[in-house]
Amino acid sequence: MASTTSSPLVIVVSGGGPVGLTFSLNIAAMMGKHVKIIIYEGRWFVDEHGITRWQDEQQGKTRRDQVVTLQDHVMEQVPTFFQEGLFQKINERVWPTSRNIPIREVEDRLFDLIQPFVQNGQVELIPEQLNEQSKHLIEGDFDLLVGADGSNSFVRRYCNIQMISEGIEYACGVAYNIPQNIPPSDEPLHQALNCILTISQTRYLVNSSTSRRGYLNIRLVQNEYKELRKCLQKFQDCNESLDLLDYNKCPHSPVWSIVRQGLEFFKISAKYVTRIVPIEINVRHASIVVRELRFEINKTQPTTSTSNVGGSKKNQFKTMLACLAGDAAMNVHFWPGRGMNSGMKAAMALARNILRACTSKTSPHSIEVRTPLRLLDFLDYEGFMARLRLREQQGRSLPILMDSIDASVGEAYTYAHLNHCYDRYTKKLNEKLKETRSRFDQRSDWPHLTRPVTDEELQAACNRISHNAVAQLSLANPWPTREMSGIEVLVEDTFPFNLQQFLPEPTIGEVTSDRPPSTIIRHRFLILWIVSDMISENIKKIIESIQTSPNFADPSKTTAVITTNQAQNSSVESFHELHVVCTIEEAQNWIVDNRKRLETHGTLFKVITTWSLNEGKTAVDVIQAVRAGASRVPVLIFTNTPEETQPALQFPNVIATYLVYDLYEFVGINQETQWDPGCTVLSEPEEFAALDTCIELDCKGCPCAKCHKCRDWHFTGDQGTWDWVCNYKNWKKVDEDRWYNGDYTLFTKRDGATCSGYFGPFYGFYRLVCYYYRDGGLYLSHFLDGHVCLCEKH
Incomplete structure (x- = not known):
């Protein structure tokens, strides 16, 4: 029986990534005090100052390196403070109707935007991954469960919602970060040229932010993917970093040649590669995105049975709705660049559907929370997701899946070595590049009209790659622009909303918290x-x-x-x-x-x-x-x-x-x-990181350009001992005893060191740690694993 209540609608959100935060910001800005949002995210933690933050390398987590393309028609439907805050630091237009931004930047900016709602009590952040033993699932003290927790969604499994696969493809992701103040020969290509090279073929794709930080995506046939995984597994088994400049570790084998040729095509030096990732793309979707969920809660009530006057205890069951959004509901092929856009559309549509279900029928502009929410109230959301799936999976992802590169790769290996074939392939590739340039130049909204791409630049791209790569790119079909462009599924068509009715962003004060530091648990x-x-x-x-x-x-x-x-x-x-x-x-x-x-x-x-x-x-x-x-x-x-x-x-x-x-x-x-976190890459050594390209170390020491750990510590031992130290992750007890019994003294501070750390015993944590104080807090770290740079002997 539905009831009207003055209490807020309580929503538990599993997943605090871009989709979960987009949903939370939209619903909070529309419903105000009538909604309470509880967000679970296992990638957060509470630091020593009681502030909830993203885990990163210091906590043993790898933040996402990818750069995404956010479409204008999606961003136009979010509150003004959302748009301004999201692109506050990076506002780059690479394509005519979209902007490029790193995923990490999206996560950080949206996390900042949610803080005022945390302070006013509308939003609660829980730095844990939602699971069967989570407090809210046990007690059932909420009204709606939202799964925005990725392709391996806990909420989807919890609700027993089946996934339907449309097909699988394979790829490789190569993350890179090109610093400032580098030799002119290492300067990256302009974004205009990156776009032309990407659109003209379907083997390599670059998506970058300011041409310096981004991802080179490489489509692979299945055998190439298996070989890549085998190669990466060897490095992972030995706990070693890749080194693309070391041909003894990464020889001129077919799979490494594919990676190197992609870097050459886009003129990205291997020394700036930071990670190589195998990618299995499973284009699939949930059979439904809204489910009525009945589950047992940890509450009891006395029965009214006359046979037991004192009353007995029996379990209670509660019925509520669970909804999916983002990758939890639908995985698309990342090649068309619409994955995050689809997730944000779903988040906005779900938020507007909830608002519609809670809008008074007698007074259209007043909110009336009625619980439990009904399945029938969310038919429009189910229909919206079906249309979105049809457009993004059937209309964009499947054409890429069906346009396999297997044939072009096979033909290239057969004929590329013949001189007359090489000449023909080079000419064809150059013509494809010129045709793409011409199409872009004819567009009045092309954002790079003031930076024309020359014939010499196009020819140079063909000349700097091998004969086999020329053949592959010449034979690969160009970007299917007709299928990629065209009609969009718009949130406002199904859920119209006057954007002027978004509530203003709450005023934020000083961020404080009395929460104790969290112990990060790997389940x-x-x-x-x-x-x-x-x-x-x-x-x-x-x-x-x-x-x-x-x-x-x-x-x-x-x-x-x-x-x-x-x-x-x-x-x-x-x-x-x-x-x-x-x-x-x-x-x-x-x-x-x-x-x-x-x-x-x-x-x-x-x-x-x-x-x-x-x-x-x-x-x-x-x-x-x-x-x-x-x-x-x-x-x-x-x-x-x-x-x-x-x-x-x-x-x-x-x-x-x-x-x-x-x-x-x-x-x-x-x-x-x-x-997949993939394998880190050991780049060409640099003495120190440029001051404008590294985050300041907490210890105030000088950061390494590669590992970003402190380089202020000088090793005074011989080469054999250095090799032994660098192998610390494989030490046995006898090695640990050797270290603690005196070999640690081989590390001393450099002359002029700025590191504020001290190396010595700190009981209760390790026998020997590096410890330092900053901003009133004590910081501890394992000296070898967490503090000192071991990239090279210094």
Whole structure:
């Protein structure tokens, strides 16, 4: 029964990235005091001053390097303070109707914009990843759940919403950062030339910010992708950085030649490459984006049964809606550059749908919160997402998938070495570049009309790449501009809103907080797989592949705690585990035996089962049995007959699938594949970072240009000892004893050093740490792993 209340609508948002923050800013600016938003994000942490911030390299996290293109028609629908704040530092128009901006900049600016709403109490930030054990899911004290938590969405799995794949393609991402004050020969190409080179073919794509910081994306055939992963895995296994300038480590093999030729085509020196990332692009979408969710909450009420006068306790169930937005609802091919635009459109559409559902029918301009929200109130959002999916997946992503580069790559390898073919390919590529230039020059809105691209620049692009690369780019189809341009799905067509009615941004005071510093927890999965006695060979292979994957094997490669606000996960306990039992009874005994481990903070328990088990029992029996000992534990039913599993799907937080891909996501292997951290690259050494290109170190020391750690410490030992020190991540106890018993004294401060740190014992953390004070706070870091630069002997 719906009820009208003066209390605000409480919304829990899983995911504090661009989509989650866009949704929160829009709904807060439209509904004001009538809404309370609680955002969960595991990539945040609370620092020693009680301020919530993004985790970065100092906390062992890799921030996103990608640059995105934000379309004007999307930005025109957000509040004015949103537009001005987002492009406050970088406002670059590369293409006629859009602006380029790094994802990291989007995250930082939107995070700044949400702070006034945090201060006035409309928004609460929780630096944790939402999971089955989160407080709000247990207590059920909210009205709407929003999943803006990426392609491996917890909310989507929690609601048992299936994903439908349209196809898979493979790519490689090469991140680079070109500093200021470099030799003229290293200066990057102008954005006008970058655009022409990108549009004329579909093998390489550059998306950059001010031509200096960005991503070179490379489409790969499947064999090239497998070879790239194999090469990168070798470096990851040895815990080494890549070095594109070292041909002993990265020889002139086909896969490294593909990377180097892409860099040459866009005149990006390998010394400025910072990361190489394998990318598996799975173009897929959720079967639905709005679901009515019934789940058990941790509240009790007395029954009115006369047979028990005192009243007995029984569990309560609550029904509410869950909605998906962004990659949680739909993955598009990043090549057309519409992924973040689609996510922001979904966020704005959902916010406006909620406002519509809470608008009074008698007084159109007043808000009347009625709970619970009804599924029928969100039919327009479901319809909007269907149209958006049709436009972005069918209209933009699938043409790229169907325009495979396999044929052009194969033909290039066959004929590129012939002189007459090389001449023909070079001529054709040059003509394609000139045709693209001509099309751009004819556009009155082309933002680079004052910077014409010359014939010599186009010819130079053809001349500086190898004969094989010339053949590939000549044979690759040009950008399908007709499919990429054209009609757009507009938020305002389905959800019209007078932009003048956005509430003004709250006034922000000094950012203060009394929250204690957070301990960053890397969630560890304890997974129990219940198989029947007749386990198939296929299941055995899958189990083996999981148990031997990097997420489950070789825990010695985890890094230790660095500072007081870093993840404290240096032990084996930070890695996932998969255990296999044959019967329900064995599963129940395992749960009893491992009770303490299951209750450990940061541990998430999951169960996998087949549909049919021994003695006629099914997954329904499994769910009832395991949840008797571990309520709300997520269950995945791995079966090739998912149509039989409907009785089990009536339970919350249950998934049924026959796809190994879904199974791997469930156990934590295929998580956020489009944002794989990849391998860092060891660039050509520079003595020091330019002052305008590095963030100031907390210790006030001189930063290294590559690792951004302190270079103020001088090593006085011999080369053999230096090599031993640099291998510290593989030290055994005898090596640690050698270090602590005196070899640490081989590091002394340089003459003229500005580092304010001290190296010595600090009990309760490490036997020896680097510690320093700044802004009234104490900073601690592991000397080798967290503070001193080890890029080269100095």
